Ligand SMILES: Nc1ncnc2c1ncn2[C@@H]1O[C@H](COP(=O)(O)OP(=O)(O)O)[C@@H](O)[C@H]1O
Ligand SMILES: O=C(O)C1=C[C@@H](OP(=O)(O)O)[C@@H](O)[C@H](O)C1
């Protein structure tokens with residue numbers, strides 16, 4: 010029986026990974042997972058609380074464990090958190106276990122799409138635009154390194170992006 014392929018979404022906060030991932034899973038009749046949601050399900054605590062109590066390092070350890078577990082599955086769409094690619098083992102794991110799609114979007118859109126949602130600890134201190142630019146400097150090369158496909162999400166709806174991914178990727 011041929012292994013059912015996985016699709017992993019990477020990209021910055023506000024690129025649409027969690028939203029587009031769910032649409033994509035529906036379109037392809039695959040199971041959807043979101044690493045943040047899985048961490049919260051397993052811990053019974055929200056991301057902000059984990060950052061507060063265990064620091065970013067504690068969060069990253071949980072994120073790595075969850076991604077390792079979820080990427081053992083077959084036939085899933087996984088929306089990762091924006092910082093997951095900073096871990097080389099995670100990048101290698103994603104590359105080995107599925108198709109990686111980098112959802113690319115401008116800083117302006119990242120700011121606009123995250124400003125109402127206060128659940129991202131890294132954006133609660135300092136100017137979000139400045140923080141997102143600094144993160145992009147470090148992370149964009151890592152998104153590009155791990156990506157099999159790069160999709161721009163600036164000027165199309167989440168559903169339209171999901172449809173574009175379906176039409177573009179070679180799943181089998
Ligand atoms: N292509 C898009 N166009 C407009 N808004 C979007 C798009 N993709 C996602 N959004 C909105 O942006 C916000 C952040 O999306 P989310 O999926 O949480 O991004 P991420 O998981 O990459 O941080 C949500 O309110 C979502 O509805
Ligand atoms: O970029 C980051 O370091 C983070 C992104 C978030 O996920 P989204 O990219 O889905 O917002 C979440 O994992 C946490 O707040 C840290």
Ligand SMILES: [Mg+2]
Nearest residue numbers: 026027088090
């Ligand atoms: Mg998300």
